[in-house]
Amino acid sequence: MNKLIYLALAGVVVAQLQGCAAAVVGGAAVGTSVVLDRRTTGVYVSDQEIELQAMDRLGKAYPSASNSISATSYNKQVLLTGQVQDEATRSDAASRAKAIPDVRTVFNELSVGPVSSFSTDANDTAITSNVKARLLGRDKVPSSTMKVVTESGVVYLMGLVTPAEAKEATDIASSSTGVTKVVTLFEIIN
Structure with missing residues (x-):
């Protein structure tokens, strides 16, 4: 009997979500981000x-x-x-x-000063993507524990990291193409 109830509920859920694959995938991605994040x-x-x-x-x-x-x-x-x-x-x-x-x-x-140009914004987006990709490739830095923001070539790093992770992330960002400066706004944890 319980199997029938679960099957009926699953059918209702699927019917309600028809055409909402993006919502399901997006929800799963957010759920994964929350699980890997050090914030509550x-x-x-x-x-x-x-x-x-x-x-x-x-x-x-x-x-x-x-x-x-x-x-x-x-x-x-x-x-x-x-x-x-x-x-x-x-x-x-x-x-x-x-x-x-x-x-x-x-x-x-x-x-x-004046609002940045489209080319500056595009360059900042490329820098952020490059830094994030390089962080993903390193085992010493869990990229889900930080945010990377770039503005006019300056990279800002925010997150909850250990001293070793902070150093590694800063080194990665500062050696990335197009970065003029790195500002660390980390909160250091043990």
């Missing part, structure tokens, strides 16, 4: 919420095309990167990010 599931979800709230608040506060702000959260620490039109906007953006519930620290790496 609650902190992982909180970081996702922090990023969404930051981008929403900053987008509404600065809708001008002269500002380009990105927010990345890892372990409730927010990294702001991009360009803003003046120092007042730079300072205010950090204050708005800090006001988001659960944010512990804000690293304000916004620069004052």
